[in-house]
Amino acid sequence: MLISCAAEQETPAPQPIPVKTVTIASEIIPNVVELPGRVEPVREAEVRARVTGIVQQRLYEEGTDVAAGQPLFRIDPRELRASSAQIEASLDRARATAANARAVVNRYRPLVEENAISGQEFDAAVAASREAAANVAQIRAQLESASLQLGYTTVRAPISGRVGRAQVTEGALVSQTEATLMTKIEQISPVYVSFAQSASDVLAIRRAISAGELDLGENDKVEVRLTFTDGTEYPIPGYIDFLAFSVDQDTGTIELRAEFPNPTGLLLPGEFVRAQIYAGRISGGIAVPQRAVTVNEKGGSVFVMTRKGLAELRPVKLGAMVDGRWLIEGGLRPGDVVIVSNLQKIRPGLPVTRANTKTGRPARPKAPATGGK
Template sequence: MKRILAGTLACVLLSACSGMEEPPAPQPIPVKTFVVANRAIPNVVELPGRVEPVRVAEVRARVTGIVEKRLYEEGTDVAAGQPLFRIDPRELRAAYAQTQASLARARATAANARAVVERYRPLVAENAISKQEYDAALAASREADANVAQIRAQLEAASLQLGYTTVRAPIAGRAGRAQVTEGALVSQSEGTLMTRIEQISPVYVSFAQSASKVLALRRAVAAGEIALDENDRIEVRLTFSDGTEYPVPGYIDFLAFSVDQQTGTVELRAEFPNPSGLLLPGEFVRAKIFAGQINEGIAIPQRAVTLGESGGTVFVVDGEGKAALRSVKLGAMVDGLWIIESGLRPGDVVIVSNLQKIQPGAPVKSTDAASGSKPKAAATGASAPDAGAR
């Protein structure tokens, strides 16, 4: 019996000891990594912008009358000089005919006055008439010629007024909605607005940047931290409100040299080709302005960043081979690369795969990152940091 009790007690003690053993350590999660390094990256400034036509013409009435007909289709492209409206010309046509008759009468009077002068010229030489009579005839002839010139000018003005009854496009572009309809009275004195024409190929996109950031950019360029394009051209790319990108880049063509006193901003403007008419005047877009390149910047692949309400976070491998969560300040994203403004330093090892399986403090094991695709360099020519296994 003692032997049985002793054996039972030994089994109980062994079972208790085995239950106190530590659980096995978790297996490291295989991940791919990206080694952070300073490289030349695009200096990208993101700003909201508004599309504007390069030229706008307001078509207004230049004569007073009743609109007879609209001669164009609203919302279509029109050529310079194309008829848009016709105003009732009958009253002005009558005025033109009246002035034309006055001109004919004035020309007849002038011709008669010149004939009198020609008859008096030999007579005054023979003292058949007085010099005073000749001078009076000569003055009458000159007055008749001046009257002809005056009425000829009136006829030209009447011709212009008659021509204005056909309202034509002053520039080529897209004609908007008609502001008047047939039967409406338009006024020359009030300059009644009839429609607008906008040139939308190319178009302008206007931005406003804070004066402090413009000053910081100038200082960085002067210090050599940012290198501008050798042609001093600044490229701009647009994104529509639905997130799609406009395929054609534009370039900054205007930078104001004064600061708006109310907003404290500096106005910038870029010109974009618009052959297909995708960019519409008044539309708001998001712009990425490539103001040179940062000589020592940091960019990481897009898949390494997790976006949250507080901003972006990444997982890095700490000195113990474990995953550590780190917040980063994100700049712009260019061709699959997030530009990092702060939060990472050269030499940091960023995890770029299996992020959904990783928790802070979890052990990780880096696989051969070279087997993955190398991050594509930015389109401006900046090379992406190399990826390497750790």
């Protein structure tokens, strides 16, 4: 028994684990709000049939960029061309009738002055001339309409953008009355990203701006950055260009929209992304390096070095991640010493020592001052 007790007394205390630390200090940090968003084209046009006929040819390559006015489809024009020729012949006949009616009026005018014919006959000739002129104007309008319809047999792009898959093929019957959809064109440079934020969050941001707790900067622009579903970041930032002034009654959210340059077409309409909205800057914020935070299903946690040189596991409330640092919304205060290395070797209650990164020699934290000595 004596030998075993002596062995227990001689068991050495665990050696402090050298760690690198950062001391928490309040600083000016961005106020970042993370929201899911969806990419939308700036402009979208549905190309529909404006005449009834058979599609003869597709004149574009699917999925390419087209210019406004570029031909996309050709519809069989023969029936409309024949109708236009018929109306043109009717116009020529009406013009001849109108010319003859004007000649009659010109012959009757001196005769009625000499009382060679009655005034009633002259009035009838004038009325017939006016009716013939009106008939010419009516048929001319019909010819213009027929010419317009004939022009619609060449279906052109209403806007510039990227044209989608053709919805009809050669030989298909398209209808003017049903406005058959033929294809779609989307402008994707730039693009919009739409998302919705809780009305209470928007109200809190507005109150913070009014109270001076948030600073939007000189130009009051709200920057937005995007992250794809695979975790990669979109390199070009965008800016909020629309904020709805009404709350959706079903979801209790307010619609926001940002505009992003898209010179390479990397952002595709309909794609879901993660948006980080930089809604001003907060004075007195706290941020820690990403490697210091352990994230689990309950939230986040960090190891803090106590004044006694022990490791303490502390849960924290995480905000957004900005430039490789987690924004901390709760759980830490200025002056806390957060451990950022050797986390896999540390357990709560184990002794740790602060490693001096310049000389490599460990340095223990200063003990709290005692009054009088």
